[in-house]
Amino acid sequence: MEANAFDAGMSRLKKRFVQTHYERHDRLEDxxxxxxxxxxxxxxxxxxESILHKIAGTAGSVGFKELGEAAQQxxxxxxxxxxxxxxxxxxxxxxxxxxxxxxxxxIEKLMPQSAGDGFxxxxxxxx
Amino acid sequence: MRILAVDDDPFILELLKEIIGHIGDHTLETxxxxxxxxxxxREANRFDCVLLDFQxxxxxxxxxxRALRTLDGYDQTPVVMLTAMSEKRYIDAAFLAGAxxxxxxxxxxxxxxxxxxxxxSLVDARRxxxxxxxxxxxxxxxxxxxxxLALHKPFEIRDIDGVVDVVALENYVSKLSRxxxxxxxxxxxxxxxxxQLFMQVTPFDFQCMIVDVAEALSDTLGERNFIAAxxxxxxxxxxxxxxxxxxxxxxxxxxxxxxxxxEMHSSDGTRxxxxxxxxxxxRIMWQSGTTALDLLSHAVNSAEQExxxxxxxxxxxxxxxxxx
Numbered sequence: 440m441e442a443n444a445f446d447a448g449m450s451r452l453k454k455r456f457v458q459t460h461y462e463r464h465d466r467l468e469d470x471x472x473x474x475x476x477x478x479x480x481x482x483x484x485x486x487x488e489s490i491l492h493k494i495a496g497t498a499g500s501v502g503f504k505e506l507g508e509a510a511q512q513x514x515x516x517x518x519x520x521x522x523x524x525x526x527x528x529x530x531x532x533x534x535x536x537x538x539x540x541x542x543x544x545x546i547e548k549l550m551p552q553s554a555g556d557g558f559x560x561x562x563x564x565x566x
Numbered sequence: 567m568r569i570l571a572v573d574d575d576p577f578i579l580e581l582l583k584e585i586i587g588h589i590g591d592h593t594l595e596t597x598x599x600x601x602x603x604x605x606x607x608r609e610a611n612r613f614d615c616v617l618l619d620f621q622x623x624x625x626x627x628x629x630x631x632r633a634l635r636t637l638d639g640y641d642q643t644p645v646v647m648l649t650a651m652s653e654k655r656y657i658d659a660a661f662l663a664g665a666x667x668x669x670x671x672x673x674x675x676x677x678x679x680x681x682x683x684x685x686x687s688l689v690d691a692r693r694x695x696x697x698x699x700x701x702x703x704x705x706x707x708x709x710x711x712x713x714x715l716a717l718h719k720p721f722e723i724r725d726i727d728g729v730v731d732v733v734a735l736e737n738y739v740s741k742l743s744r745x746x747x748x749x750x751x752x753x754x755x756x757x758x759x760x761x762q763l764f765m766q767v768t769p770f771d772f773q774c775m776i777v778d779v780a781e782a783l784s785d786t787l788g789e790r791n792f793i794a795a796x797x798x799x800x801x802x803x804x805x806x807x808x809x810x811x812x813x814x815x816x817x818x819x820x821x822x823x824x825x826x827x828x829e830m831h832s833s834d835g836t837r838x839x840x841x842x843x844x845x846x847x848x849r850i851m852w853q854s855g856t857t858a859l860d861l862l863s864h865a866v867n868s869a870e871q872e873x874x875x876x877x878x879x880x881x882x883x884x885x886x887x888x889x890x
Contacts, residue, residue, distance in 0.1 A: 443571060448584040455577065492621055493575050495757050496650035497671025500581055 453501040460498075462541050463490050471536065474529050482542075484525075487532060488517045509538040567593045567686050568612055571605040572630060573619040573648070578671070582617065582648075589679040590686070600625030600633070607637055614689045615666070616640075618665070620649035620656055631663040633817065641699055642692055642709070644685045648673065654747045657738070660792055661730055667737045670745070688733060699724060702774045704781060715769035717761065720798040723780045728792050732803075735795035736859055739805060742850050743858035750805050752861050754869035755783065755812070755821065755845035757840050759879050770823030771832045776800070779842070782824035786817065801866045805850070818844040843876045845869030 444516030467490055473483045491514035513535040517528055570590050571582045579596040586594045593614070597603035598624050600622060607613060616634065620627040626646055632639045644666040649656070659698055662670055666688075667681055695711035699722070702708055708721035723733040730738070742750060757763065758777060776796055783794060783802055791807040822841050830838040845868030849862050 445584070445588045448588075452577070452581055452584060455580075459577065488619075492650055493577070496619075497573065497577055497581065498672035500675075504672070507766070513651070515653065 449501070456501045456503070460494070461543065461565060462538075463529060464495060464536070467532065467539070469534060471532050474525065474532065481524070484517060484528060485507060487528075488514055491535070492518070503542060506538065509535055514554055548565045567592045567614040567682070569615045569617060569682075570597065570603060570606060570613040570616040571595075571648070572597045572600065572622070572627070573617075574598055574622040575619070575748045578619070578648075585675055585678060586682070587755070590682060592682065592686075598783055599623070600627075600630035603630060604637070605634055605639055607634055610804070613640075613643060613687050616643060616645045616779075617648045618645055618849065620651045620660065628659050628882070631660065631665055636646055637742040641707075641879045642697060644688055646681065646685065654742070654749065655743055657745070657747070657794070658791060661738045662728065662735055664730070664734075666731075666734050668741050673674045687853060699772070702777045704774070704778055706777050706781065708773045708777050710770075710773070713719070715772065717764045717800075718798045719795050721773060721776075722798055723777050726777070726780050726784050727783050728787060729780050729794050729796075732795040732797055732802060735793060735803060735805070736862065738793055739850065739862060740858045742805075748850055750807055751847045751849045752803065752805050752865045754801050754803045754862075754865040755803075755818070755871040756845065756866070756869035757800035757842050758873040760873075763838065764799070766836075767832045775830055775832075775838055775840070778828050778830050779840070782821060782828060786824050788884045789826060797862070797866050799866075801868065803862050803865050812849070814844050839871065841876075843869060843873040845872050857861060 467487060470483050470487050473479050474487070491510045495507050495511035495514050497509075498504070498510065513531045516531050520527060569586060570759075571579055571586075571598075573579050573582075573620040576598065579598070582595070583594055586592050592593075595606065597606055601617075601624060603616070607616075618630055620625040622630075624632070627649065631645050634643070634645070644667060645664060646667045647660040647665045648669050648671060649660075657668050667685065669677065669681060674748075692711075695713055697709050699707040700710050704724055707724040709724075715721070720732045723729050739752065742748075757776075763775065769773065780796060780802065782793070783804070787794070787804065787806070787808040788887060792804055794802050794804040797803045821844075825840060825842065830840070832838055845865055848864060850858070851862065
């Protein structure tokens, strides 16, 4: 009974993560465009790093280990090269967005169609 | 345990509530920033353990850790960094700020369960022993408890740069080894004739003497990246960046000179003359947690053997001189 409650709680969190990830992915797409402009604001790279940091810290705990590892690699790269290599940052961010898209697509198929249904389908989803 | 988790990501806090509620007899409160956490801790001494994110706006985890160590009732509360920051410089900064352990996100539930179990045992032991801190004449602090001081027993030393408690140092070495961060080496120093010194002075004088040696060690290691802890029996174990780049005889001479300059005395005015020996250094390689900790034991054993050898050599020298 207790294990069931835990599984249900984790599944709920997994669903929350997926919903948030769609928003984060869209924001990273916008920031990738910003970073390709001449003289982008420093805050753009900082925001990318912050979003990736959050993905890196949580994805693995809800079953999306590869997504989290990819986010961490790009986050560390940006932290180490933020001031010096804008073009490389855009490149690695694009690479991450490709990885992220692969996660978004199958996740989307499993998303509940309305607020009250379909959640049990998420319970066993891991990547 | 009563646990406070501090993270600017509400999702992590929710995840922790779910997991910690499942893995043991713990209660969890949460804060989304360092200032909020410090305000909660100032209200009452009600947390047994603090889980701290590293990267947060306003105050990062290291700043929060340093600040909470100054709050009444939190000088010995275990602080576990729970962070996605995996580079060595962050690990070093966390332990130097007073963190007890370092767990990388994303965390495994089983790992969190084990670490919290260990922290729980530490909290119970400190509470049972009535551990508190006393100021030394040199302006530092050292831990004391209800049990009589035994020579082999490590105690905590506070307010000296680079010096942490031995539990934190063990966790630090395990963390470097598990994370395959192999740039560091471990060595120990040992005070010669330590049994004689231990018998010669009061327990508190002995602790003050050890604190003075810690200060000399910290000054001698100076600007080098290092973390050291008192391991008991007059030995300190040190982790330094780099592998065998030290000129250890020269380091030992400098440390002994720094100790002499402190002109240590016991509280009855007796001059304490002591010297240290340095053991062999070993490089941190990938090892299981237990084997990584064996490195610390080997370092201490090597320093203690060197201390005995050096004293015997001195005795032989005097004996040879007397019979010549």
